[in-house]
Amino acid sequence: MNERERLRHKRRNRIQSMLLIGGMGALLAACGWIIAGGEGIAWALFAGSISLLFTPYVSPWLILRMYGAVPIVPHEMPALFQLLALISDRAGLPQPPALYYVPSRMMNAFATGGRGEAAIVVTDGLLRHLTLRELAGVLAHEVSHIRNNDLWIMTLADVVNRMTAAMSLAGVILFLASLPVLLLEGNFVLWLLVILLVFAPALASLLQLALSRTREYDADLDAAGLTGDPLGLASALAKLERYEGGLLETLFLPGRRIPHPSLLRTHPDTHRRIERLLALGSRPIEQELYPGPVILPSRLGPPQRRPHWRPTGLWY
Template sequence: MSLAAARDPFHSPHRLTNRLHTVLLLGGMIGLLAACGWIVAGPEGGLWALALGGISLAFAPRMSPQMVLGLYGAVPVHPWDLPNVVRVLNELAERAGLPAPPQLYWIPSPTLNAFAMGRPGDAAIAVTDGMIRSLTLRELSGVLAHEISHVRNGDLWLMGLADTVSRLTRMMSLFGQILLLFNLPLLLTGAVTIPWGLILLLVLAPTIGALLQLALSRTREYDADLGGALLTGDPMALAGALRKLERNGRGLWESLLMPGRRDPNPSLLRTHPPTEERIRRLAALSGQLDDGRIASAAGGHGPGSGRFREVQSRPRHRLTGLWY
C-alpha cells in the first residue's frame, strides 16, 4: 500500500470500524435523550428533547481556545523558538489537508500532556514543557499527528455534541424524577400506572449516557491514533511516546516496584483506551505502511528547548481549578 493511499481514510477497515462505532454510540446517546423525553411527556416530549438538543448545540456559548490556553499559562511558540517542532507541525498539517497549520503553544508544566482545540481552519495544539523535553522529535511528531487527526476528524465538535446530549439527558432525567415524586400518591393508589421498566430507565439514563460518552471518547482516541500513524507513516513514533507517557503517569517508584500494575479504573470508566491496546494496534500497522516519516523527525535527537527554560516546579492545583 502506498503512503498516499494509506492516508486516505477510506482505505482502512479500522477507520471504517471506528466510524461505525462512533455513529452507533452517538446514535445511542441521542436515542436515550429522546427516550427520556418520551417517558416524561409522551411522543411530543421525545421530539422536544431532540429539538432542545439541536438548539442548545447551535446557540450554546463556546469558550475560546485563547481563554482556555490562558488558564494554563500557555505561551505561543514562534518558528524561531522551536524550529524543528514547528517544521514538523506544518508538514503534518499539510499532509492532513488542513486549511492552515495549528498554532503551537507551550505550557509551563513538567507533566507529559498535549491537547488540541479549535476548528480545522483555526486550531491550536498545546504541549507541555515536560513533553517537549522527554520525547524525541520522532516521538513528538507522532503526538502532534495524533492531535492533528483530532482536529481533522472534527472530534472536538463531536465530543462537544456528546457532552451537550449527556447534559440534556441528565436534566431530562432529573425533571422526570421530580414529576414522579409529585405523582407518587397517584402511583401508589393505582390511579396512574407507569411500567417499572420505564421508571428504571429514567433513573439510570444519566449513568448510561455517561458510559456511552466515555466509550465514544475511547473510539475517537483509537481513530486519532490510526490517523496519526497514517499521517507520519511511522506508527511506532506514537507507540514510543505512549510508552513514555505510561511510565511517567505511574511515577518512578511504581515503575520500579510494580511495573506490571494495571490501571485500577474499570475499562468502562476510562476516557482513554488502555495504553497496551493502543500500542498493540499501532504495532500491527507498522508492517502495512510505507515509511513516509518526516525527514526532520526520523532521527533520535530531541526537539530542543528554544527560548523556554526547563520547568522545575512540581505540578500543583491552580486557582483556576486546573492541575498542571
C-alpha cells in the same frame, strides 16, 4: 504500513462513533417519550438542538490562558515547526495550528479550537523526553483531532448528556409528585420505564466515555497515516505510560497501575492502543519528517515546581 488494516480499523471506529451518538440520541428521546409520549420526543430533540446552538463558545485562547501557555515561534524550534507544517499539509488543514508551550513536568499534549482557529499545546516534559520521531506521532494525533472535528463531536455528546440528565431529573420529579395519585387510583406503574428514567444519565455518561475512546483510536490511526510511521506514535505512548507512574510506583511497583474500570476511562488502555499501532506494521522512515533533534530555546528553562493544582482547578 498495512493500509488495509488501518482502513479496517477506521471503518470500525466510524461505525462505533455513529452507533454511540445514535444511542445517546435514542436515550434522550426515550426520556422524552416516558415523560410526555410523542410530544416529549419532539421537545427533547428540539431542546437538544437549541442547547447545542447556544452552547457557550469557549475560545481556545481562553483555555491557553488558563494553562499559562506561551507561544513558540518558528525560529526557536524550526524542526518542530517543519514537522507540524508538513503534517498539517498532509491533513488538508488550511494552515498549521499555532504551537504553545506549558511549563510543566507532565508529559502531555492537547489540541483546542477548530480548523480555522486551532492550537496545539505541548508541555516541557513532553519536549524533553520524546525524540523528534515520537513528537511527529504526537503532533499528527492532535492534528487528526482537529481535522476530524472531534472537539465539536464531543461537545455534541456533552450537550446530549446534559439534556438527558435534565430530562431524567424532570421525569423523576414529576413521577414522585404524581405517585400518590397513581397509587390511590390503582393505576398500573411500569417500573421498568421508571428505572430507565432514573439510570438514563449514567447510561448516557458511559456512552460518552465510550465515544471518547473511539475518537482516540481514530486519531491514532489517522496519525499513523499522516506520518507513515505507526512505531513513532507507539514509542511515544509507551514512554507516556512509563513516565506516568509516581515515584513510589517506580521504586516498588514498576510497570504496575491501579486500573480504572474500562467503562470509566476517557482514553483507551495504552497497551491496547500500542497493539493496534503495531498491527499496522511500518515502512522506512521518511527523512523529511525528522530534520533534526529537539532543541528547546534557552528562554524555556526546565520548570522548577512539580505538577500541582492551580487556582483554575487544573492540574499541571
